[in-house]
Structures are given as structure tokens and as C-alpha cells.
Amino acid sequence: MKMIKLFIAFLALSAVAGLSFGLYSTENPAETLSNYQNTYECHPAVIHTPSSVEEIQQIVQDAIANGQTVMTGNRKFASQIDAACTANGQVQITLENMNHILAFDAEAKTVSVEAGMRFNDLNDFLRSQELAVNMVTELNIFTIGGMLGSGTHGSTLAKPSNMIADYVTSMTIVNGLGEVKVLTGEALNAARVNLGVLGVVVEVTLQLEPAFKVLADVKGYRDDSGLENIILDIARDNYSANIAWFPGIGRYTTTLYNPMPLQSEGNAYNAQADVSDTQEFFFGLLFDALHEFPGSGLQCLAAKVRYGARDESYYRDLDTGKVVDYPIGHSDQMQYFECKDPDSCVWDKLPIALQEVAIPLEELPNWIMDVREILAAHPTTCFPLNGIYFRFGKASPSYLGMSAGRDTAYLGIEYTLRQEGNAVPKNYFVNLEIEQMSIRKYGARPHWGKNSVAIFENAPAKYEKWDAFMAFKNEMDPQNIFTNPFWQRITGEDSLENYFSPECNARGECYCQTDEHCADGTSCQAGAWYDDARICK
Structure with missing residues (x-):
């Protein structure tokens, strides 16, 4: 009932603002790749879909002979940026036929x-x-x-x-x-x-x-004071912990998993992507409103909507489809979710972007306290989608994994996507201050596929190997x-300085150095608390 009331509230606000909602097209021209939201396109000379290792060898050898470069990535790749794209006019390989x-x-x-x-x-x-x-x-x-x-x-x-x-x-x-x-x-x-x-x-x-099976425990907490003092204990005391912090409304939620014997009763699954057409319509109204509605009140209302979606079980029984309050199920079906239509998830259609970075695990309490300071300097800031999302992992032997060589806390912030011709999201400059504080003060490593151009500044120095x-x-x-x-x-072969151009900050291609890098009506300023940051405000 509370969810219905909140949806009605932001629907009314959206109606007052006269906003509309339209989905992105899912049709792509021939020989073009796009990302999962159709917001980034690649234009190779050819897209190969080999069915054997020998075919791939031939493709590579032909590319060598023709002086071309090669990259592997799906026709609909799961990245916000061009990490999986070949350069324009070059060779793209997809492995859709090699799936056995x-x-x-x-x-x-x-x-x-x-x-x-x-x-x-x-x-x-x-x-x-x-x-x-x-x-x-x-x-x-x-x-x-x-x-x-x-x-x-x-x-x-x-x-x-x-x-x-x-x-x-x-x-x-x-x-x-x-x-x-x-x-x-x-x-x-x-x-x-x-x-x-x-x-x-x-x-x-x-x-x-x-x-094995797992038991999921989903809870909401309406007081986030002292979260920095207990967050590492939460992570260490459970098999798996996902924490969504909504500092603008002073709340957080935890989704905790712990192992159960395979013979345990329970056939639940993770249903957080089971979004109805009506919910999808409401989300679309909300995201348009977050771009265009004046002030930050709608952001905080949206944060309350999302908190309300995460403060109690979102698991359903595979047989009945009903919500389960004490959910137990197979580890993969509980921890991993999939969309009803894998080719058309709700986030494929709605303008969402994600900034995710990884810092040393033991630094997380200090990072949270620093974020509190930033938000104190930027009052009325809310994080309307999933709050600030925490996950955790042990040190990896990989050379370029986000957790390479160190126990790690992963920090994610989702925001409405920048769209050509529209204003940047409300309070986007706050995200940028947090982002720059993370990468410069804490040595944060950006996720290789979920971020902007600018966030990868000095990336090689982040990895010992x-x-x-x-x-x-x-x-x-x-x-x-x-x-x-x-x-x-x-690698720096194409310097990030080459991306400084008018309004590059609004496109996520730079951290501003002069006012021309900012969108109209904003100027390049030092961060309100972290003064090494440069934000367009």
C-alpha cells in the first residue's frame, strides 16, 4: 500500500510538471552495435559471428594482413561506454554462436x-x-x-x-x-x-x-547514524551482503544471504527485475521528472520510493509467484536475477547510468564520513535510484580486477542518464564531487564498464601489476x-586532455577546468567540501 501511495505522489508531481515518457528505440541499423540502452553505438566495418576457434584464427589473421584492429563484444553489449567496441571501420567479433x-x-x-x-x-x-x-x-x-x-x-x-x-x-x-x-x-x-x-x-x-541454498534477509533501517561503525561487521558476519544507503533521507537497507543445506525447503527466486508494465510506466515518468522538475524534492520522494522497494522481501516463490517473507532458494536463483525478457530489461528502456568504484575495504568507514561532509555542504541532496550501493570482495590474484591485490569495498551510485538536449540530472555535481574525492583521495578504481570517460584519469597508476x-x-x-x-x-595513447571541449562535463567526458566545460547556466567551481574536485554548479 505504501508503494502505491508513493507512486501516486510522484505521478501527481510529474503531471503538474507536464512531463512525458518515451522509450528508446530497440532497432539498430545493419552492422552497428549498441549498448544495452541504445545510448552508445559502434560502427565496425564488419561484424563476424564465428562458430569455431579455427574461424576466429582466420578472422584475426585476415585482420593482420589488412592492417585492421579487432575487438570482441556482443551486438547488444552490457556497458555504458565503448569498452567492448572496435574502432569505427574496424573488425568486431561476437561469440553468440559459441555458447556450448x-x-x-x-x-x-x-x-x-x-x-x-x-x-x-x-x-x-x-x-x-x-x-x-x-x-x-x-x-x-x-x-x-x-x-x-x-x-x-x-x-x-x-x-x-x-x-x-x-x-x-x-x-x-x-x-x-x-x-x-x-x-x-x-x-x-x-x-x-x-x-x-x-x-x-x-x-x-x-x-x-x-x-547449496541460501536464506535471504531483507531489512530497512530508518536511522543511518553510525552506519560507518557497523558496515564492515555486517559484511564480514554474512556470506553475502548488499547494502543500499539513502543518506538524503537518513535510511539504509540490507540484503543479506547465508547458506542453507540443499535439502532445505524453499523454492524462492530473486524477483527484483519482475517489473510490471504499470511500474515501468511510473518509473519512466519519474526519470523524466528527475531531469526537468525544479528543485530536489522529487529526488527525495523518489529515494523514498526506492527505499520502500528494498526494505522488505522482493523474493517470490517459483511455483506460486507470490512474495515470500522468509525466502529460501537455490543460491543462483536467489542471488542472481534475470529479466522476464532478457532482451528488454527495464533499465534497457529507462535512462539510468551508473558510477561504480572500488576502494580498500578498511577505508570504507572513512569514506562514508567524508561523504557525510560533502552532503552537509550540499543540503537537500538525495540519491533517488538505489541510494549509494555497497558490495564487498576479497583480494584477487588478477592483475586488473577491481579487487586486485586488496580486500575491497565497491561503491555504486546510479543516476538518471544525461541525454542530448536535456539538463544534467539534479545535483549531478554532488555525484562528481564524491567521484573525484573517491579516485583522488582513496585511490578508487573505476569499474571497467560502468563509468564515464573522465573517471578513468590516471587509471594505470591504480594497479600494482x-x-x-x-x-x-x-x-x-x-x-x-x-x-x-x-x-x-x-593507456594514455589518447590523452583525456583531448576531450576538453565546450560542455564536456555534461557529457561525462571531463572534469571541468574552465566555465566553457560546463553546461549553460553553470560555472566550474571547487567542490563545496572536497576542494580538489572541480564541479559544474
């Missing part, structure tokens, strides 16, 4: 799959064998190769890692010479999170564990066949 299980060893608890296989299909098979992948994530429709390329992660400090990349025992790759290489040992650590620049990952073998990764890339791809504009920006 190649070998399965129940005794050794290993499975070998082609890199184009989707995680949900793998989980369906493993569940039937009473086995599971020893990691957690949330959305389960990614391909295995894509998860390795970007370092897809979940949240656990109870397991050796929260990344599927760290449960790979061997990886087969077609390198930049068109050769097939099987990677293990230290070479595998270099390639676990590879950004697609070492070659085409074609096959991987994963270490499994016995299947960056030079070792570059040496391995030179060995695997001596002619630099596997490169793209994203990689060129990361």
Missing part, C-alpha cells in the same frame, strides 16, 4: 564452456548437477567472456573471491598472432580480467562447488591488433 558446454567432470567439479555462453544457461545446467559456481553477482544474463573481460563481481567476504574470473582454472585464447594459447598459472592471473585486449577468449574451465599486464599484452599481441578507443584512453 564443452566438458563436464562431476568428480573434479569442473566445467569447460565456450566464452559466448550466458551465465544463466550455465547455472541452469549446474543446478541440475547439484553444483554451483563459487561466486556471487546479481544480473545473470552476461556471457562468460564478457564477465571475464570486465571483471563482473558480486559481494562476499566469506568466499575466496566475488569474481567469476578468479574461479577460472584455465583459459583458451586466440592471440594477436592468430595462435591458440592455453593459459594457466601466472599467465592466467594476467588474463583473468583482460578488457579484450589480449586476444579472443574462446574457452574457459571453471572450478565448481557443491550446490599494470606494467606486468602490459608486458604480457606485448607478448600475446605484439602488433597491438586488439585495441580500441577505450583502451587507447586508458
Whole structure:
């Protein structure tokens, strides 16, 4: 009932503002790739869909002969930016036809799959064998190769890692010479999170564990005072913890998972993506309003709506479809969710962007206190989508994983997407002050696929084994066949200074240095609390 009342409230506000809601088109022209929201397009000369390793070898060898570069990524790639795109006029490979299980060893608890296989299909098979992948994530429709390329992660400090990349025992790759290489040992650590620049990952073998069920405990707390003092205990005392902090309204929610025997009664699943057409319509009104409605009151109302959606169970019974207050179910179906239509999730249609960074775990309490200071300098700021979202993971042996070499806290802030011709989101400058404070004061590592151009400033310095990764890339791809504009920006080959242009801040391409970098009506200023930041306000 409370959700209905809140939806009616923001519908009324939207109606007063005279706002409309339109979905993005899902049609793409031939030989064009787009991201999951159709907000970023790539224009390769050709898109190859090979069905065998030998075909991939030939594609790479042809590219070498023709002086072209290559990148692997789906026709609808799960990134906000161009991490999976080849450069315009170059060669794109998709692995949609290479999506099979190649070998399965129940005794050794290993499975070998082609890199184009989707995680949900793998989980369906493993569940039937009473086995599971020893990691957690949330959305389960990614391909295995894509998860390795970007370092897809979940949240656990109870397991050796929260990344599927760290449960790979061997990886087969077609390198930049068109050769097939099987990677293990230290070479595998270099390639676990590879950004697609070492070659085409074609096959991987994963270490499994016995299947288990989990009990989910979802709670809301209407007083966030002292959260910094208990948040690490929450993370360490549970198998998996996801925490959404809504500081603008002084609240937070926790979703905690703990293991249960496989024989436990319960057949629940994670239904947070089961959004009705009516709810989707309301969300669309809300997101338009967040762009155009004056003031910040609507942001805080939206934050209350989202808090209300996360402060009690969002799990349903697989058989009845009814909400379960004490949800127990298979670990994958509880922790990972999928959309009713995997090709048309609600966030595919609604303008959402996500900033996610990772900082050393022990620094999280200090980071929260610093965010409180920033928000005190920017009163009436709310985070209307999922608040500030915390997840956790142990140190990874990977060279370029977000948790490489250090126990890690992951910090995510969602906001309404910048759209051409529209104002930036309300209080976006507050997000930018937090963002710059995170990367400059705390050495935060940006997620490889979820961020803007600007946030990757000085990215190589964030990784102790960056030079070792570059040496391995030179060995695997001596002619630099596997490169793209994203990689060129990361390495500094294409300097971020090249992106300074009028209103570049509004496009997420720069942190402002002069007023011309800001949108009309704003100027480039020091952060209100973190004065090393530069924000357009």
C-alpha cells in the first residue's frame, strides 16, 4: 500500500510538471552495435559471428594482413561506454554462436564452456548437477567472456573471491598472432580480467562447488547514524551482503544471504527485475521528472520510493509467484536475477547510468564520513535510484580486477542518464564531487564498464601489476591488433586532455577546468567540501 501511495505522489508531481515518457528505440541499423540502452553505438566495418576457434584464427589473421584492429563484444553489449567496441571501420567479433558446454567432470567439479555462453544457461545446467559456481553477482544474463573481460563481481567476504574470473582454472585464447594459447598459472592471473585486449577468449574451465541454498534477509533501517561503525561487521558476519544507503533521507537497507543445506525447503527466486508494465510506466515518468522538475524534492520522494522497494522481501516463490517473507532458494536463483525478457530489461528502456568504484575495504568507514561532509555542504541532496550501493570482495590474484591485490569495498551510485538536449540530472555535481574525492583521495578504481570517460584519469597508476599486464599484452599481441578507443584512453595513447571541449562535463567526458566545460547556466567551481574536485554548479 505504501508503494502505491508513493507512486501516486510522484505521478501527481510529474503531471503538474507536464512531463512525458518515451522509450528508446530497440532497432539498430545493419552492422552497428549498441549498448544495452541504445545510448552508445559502434560502427565496425564488419561484424563476424564465428562458430569455431579455427574461424576466429582466420578472422584475426585476415585482420593482420589488412592492417585492421579487432575487438570482441556482443551486438547488444552490457556497458555504458565503448569498452567492448572496435574502432569505427574496424573488425568486431561476437561469440553468440559459441555458447556450448564443452566438458563436464562431476568428480573434479569442473566445467569447460565456450566464452559466448550466458551465465544463466550455465547455472541452469549446474543446478541440475547439484553444483554451483563459487561466486556471487546479481544480473545473470552476461556471457562468460564478457564477465571475464570486465571483471563482473558480486559481494562476499566469506568466499575466496566475488569474481567469476578468479574461479577460472584455465583459459583458451586466440592471440594477436592468430595462435591458440592455453593459459594457466601466472599467465592466467594476467588474463583473468583482460578488457579484450589480449586476444579472443574462446574457452574457459571453471572450478565448481557443491550446490547449496541460501536464506535471504531483507531489512530497512530508518536511522543511518553510525552506519560507518557497523558496515564492515555486517559484511564480514554474512556470506553475502548488499547494502543500499539513502543518506538524503537518513535510511539504509540490507540484503543479506547465508547458506542453507540443499535439502532445505524453499523454492524462492530473486524477483527484483519482475517489473510490471504499470511500474515501468511510473518509473519512466519519474526519470523524466528527475531531469526537468525544479528543485530536489522529487529526488527525495523518489529515494523514498526506492527505499520502500528494498526494505522488505522482493523474493517470490517459483511455483506460486507470490512474495515470500522468509525466502529460501537455490543460491543462483536467489542471488542472481534475470529479466522476464532478457532482451528488454527495464533499465534497457529507462535512462539510468551508473558510477561504480572500488576502494580498500578498511577505508570504507572513512569514506562514508567524508561523504557525510560533502552532503552537509550540499543540503537537500538525495540519491533517488538505489541510494549509494555497497558490495564487498576479497583480494584477487588478477592483475586488473577491481579487487586486485586488496580486500575491497565497491561503491555504486546510479543516476538518471544525461541525454542530448536535456539538463544534467539534479545535483549531478554532488555525484562528481564524491567521484573525484573517491579516485583522488582513496585511490578508487573505476569499474571497467560502468563509468564515464573522465573517471578513468590516471587509471594505470591504480594497479600494482599494470606494467606486468602490459608486458604480457606485448607478448600475446605484439602488433597491438586488439585495441580500441577505450583502451587507447586508458593507456594514455589518447590523452583525456583531448576531450576538453565546450560542455564536456555534461557529457561525462571531463572534469571541468574552465566555465566553457560546463553546461549553460553553470560555472566550474571547487567542490563545496572536497576542494580538489572541480564541479559544474
